[in-house]
Amino acid sequence: MTGPAAVGPAGLVGLVVNPVAGLGGAAGLKGSDGAGTQRAALALGATPRAGERAARAVRTLLARRPGTRLLTVPGAMGEDSVRAAGGVCDLVTGGPSGEPDGPPGDRASDRTEDRSPGGTTARDTRRAVAALAGVDLLLFAGGDGTARDVLDAVRELGDRAPTVLGIPAGVKVYSGCFAVSPAAAGFLAADFLAADVRRGLDRPGGGRTAEAEVVDLDEEAYRRALVSPRLYGSLRVPAAPVALSGRKAGSSGTAPGTVDGIAREVVARMRPGVRYVLGPGATTQAVGRALGLATTLLGVDVAEIGDPHRLVAADVSEAELFDLVTGREAVVVLSVIGGQGFVLGRGNQQVSPRVLDAVTGMLVLATPHKLAALGGRPLLADTGDEDLDRKLGGHVQVITGHRESTIYRVRAASEEYD
Numbered sequence: 001m002t003g004p005a006a007v008g009p010a011g012l013v014g015l016v017v018n019p020v021a022g023l024g025g026a027a028g029l030k031g032s033d034g035a036g037t038q039r040a041a042l043a044l045g046a047t048p049r050a051g052e053r054a055a056r057a058v059r060t061l062l063a064r065r066p067g068t069r070l071l072t073v074p075g076a077m078g079e080d081s082v083r084a085a086g087g088v089c090d091l092v093t094g095g096p097s098g099e100p101d102g103p104p105g106d107r108a109s110d111r112t113e114d115r116s117p118g119g120t121t122a123r124d125t126r127r128a129v130a131a132l133a134g135v136d137l138l139l140f141a142g143g144d145g146t147a148r149d150v151l152d153a154v155r156e157l158g159d160r161a162p163t164v165l166g167i168p169a170g171v172k173v174y175s176g177c178f179a180v181s182p183a184a185a186g187f188l189a190a191d192f193l194a195a196d197v198r199r200g201l202d203r204p205g206g207g208r209t210a211e212a213e214v215v216d217l218d219e220e221a222y223r224r225a226l227v228s229p230r231l232y233g234s235l236r237v238p239a240a241p242v243a244l245s246g247r248k249a250g251s252s253g254t255a256p257g258t259v260d261g262i263a264r265e266v267v268a269r270m271r272p273g274v275r276y277v278l279g280p281g282a283t284t285q286a287v288g289r290a291l292g293l294a295t296t297l298l299g300v301d302v303a304e305i306g307d308p309h310r311l312v313a314a315d316v317s318e319a320e321l322f323d324l325v326t327g328r329e330a331v332v333v334l335s336v337i338g339g340q341g342f343v344l345g346r347g348n349q350q351v352s353p354r355v356l357d358a359v360t361g362m363l364v365l366a367t368p369h370k371l372a373a374l375g376g377r378p379l380l381a382d383t384g385d386e387d388l389d390r391k392l393g394g395h396v397q398v399i400t401g402h403r404e405s406t407i408y409r410v411r412a413a414s415e416e417y418d
Contacts (some may be wrong), residue, residue: 011193012069014132014162015058015089016150018125018142019076021050021169022349049384050169053182054081054141057167060186060417062087065193071135073128077120081141094124094131122149129153133160137189137238143170144216147177151214151233163209164235165189168245168382173346176212176244177235181382181413184243188417192238210239242377243417245340258367259283261402263290266333266363268402270305275312275330277302277321277355279348283335283365300350318350322358330359336366336398341374343410344392345382353385356392364398364408371398371408382413389414 058081061068070089072078082089125146130153132138140150147166154161166178167185179185195207211234237244263286270276278284278301288295291309295301299315302324313324324330332351334343343364344351356362364379379396381389389412398408 011065011067011136012071012134013061013189013193014129014135014138015054015070015072015078015082016125016128016132016138016140017050017054017077017081018140018146018149018169019048019050019120021142021146022053022171023048050141051076051081051084053169053384054078054139054167055084056182057139057141057179057186057189058082058085058087060183061189062186064187064190068190068193071132073131077124077128092128092131094128125149126153126156130156133157133162135162137192138162138164139167139185139189140164141167141169141182143168144172144175144214146170147175147214147235148216148232151235154235155233161236163192163238165192165237168346171347171349172217173245174217174229175214177214177237178245179243180245180380181417183386183414183417186417188238188240188243191240208239209236211235212237212244245342258369258401259286260290261404262365262367262399263287264402265399265404266365267291267305269363272304272306273329275302275304275325275328277325277330277332277351277359279332279334279351281335281337283367284333287333287365298347300348316350318352318355321350322352322355325355325358327358331361331363332356332359333363333365336364336370336379338370339373340380341377342380342382342413344389345380345384345413351383353383353388356383356388362396364396364410366398366400366408368400371400371406378409378411380413381410386412386414 062085070082070087071092072082072089073094074091079089079091126149129138129150140146150164154164164177165185165188167182168178179188192207213234214232215229216232217229259282262283266287267290278288278295280298280300282297285295285297288301288303291303291305293303293309293311296315300321301314302312302316304310304312313320316324334348336343337346340346381392383389393411393415395407396410397405399405
């Protein structure tokens with residue numbers, strides 16, 4: 001899947017960036033909603049990454065379709081990412097307004113006093129989307145909360161609503177409207193714009209579309225380990241099942257004994273003197289339970305085995321984790337996200353590229369049901385470092401039960417879209 005898209009009518013692409021999306025991930029805050037959470041993340045050393053990921057998507061789009069016109073809002077909500085990608089853009093009035101300006105007004109982040117450290121609110125995202133009505137394709141960078149804001153704005157646009165595609169940049173990316181990586185978003189955008197050109201028509205943006213679900217979690221409940229995704233609606237997206245991440249699937253259909261068997265196998269492989277980094281998820285929490293430790297369902301913990309087994313640290317941030325594994329033998333234990341296949345880069349941003357460089361091994365866990373549901377699609381890595389993602393690619397042993405494992409392919413989420 002290489003080479004430029006067909007040359008023809010350029011197409012008009014809108015871009016909206018939530019500049020604080022994903023801030024809470026590496027900080028271990030399990031989300032980025034709310035200015036208080038964002039300030040806490042910055043205090044813990046988190047750095048904004050949404051703008052950089054948006055720039056990656058734009059760079060890929062322009063490489064495949066150089067004549068594409070870009071329309072966005074000033075500053076960090078779009079313009080900065082286009083400039084960083086080496087592109088030029090036209091600007092519209094939209095983005096930060098300084099004051100709330102009408103309904104819906106039911107989100108905490110709409111309040112002026114809850115304005116993010118970057119100076120934006122959910123309302124600003126909706127205003128930007130409204131200002132970009134009429135584009136052939138709207139790209140937005142963020143997570144599930146941003147997808148909700150885009151959905152709210154698109155509903156207000158009615159017949160003027162554009163086709164939408166998400167650039168994954170949030171902590172939680174459970175919705176099905178996101179590409180599997182920023183590079184995939186740019187690749188898919190270029191192909192979508194070129195679709196009518198290949199059919200000899202004179203209007204871009206006429207590629208096939210599909211409906212993709214928008215889901216989100218209550219982040220306060222999520223931080224208390226209460227996971228209850230809620231369906232908010234659907235967005236019209238380019239139809240490309242391989243390049244879209246799909247909606248995260250739950251754990252239904254998995255027998256509890258299967259997860260316990262995986263946990264027993266992991267414990268059997270553990271060795272004294274090694275630090276084990278237990279990633280988020282019910283499967284990795286079962287490992288903690290098998291050790292007799294109270295680990296964090298949706299966080300990252302560090303454990304050692306011995307007499308007795310010991311929880312070295314619970315619910316750590318990326319910076320804390322890096323300090324705990326540097327200069328020691330350490331193994332990361334990660335589970336696969338059901339329905340999407342991600343091993344790295346979704347909900348476990350604490351396991352950063354530098355942490356992965358510091359550890360000495362990795363164990364991947366998945367029930368047979370999860371692997372079967374992928375239908376042969378590979379597991380994915382999207383750490384934010386594409387070179388590292390490619391190094392992680394290949395084939396990995398996946399523990400699927402007690403004394404049971406299989407060899408499964410892993411690839412960089414950006415692979416095939418460069």
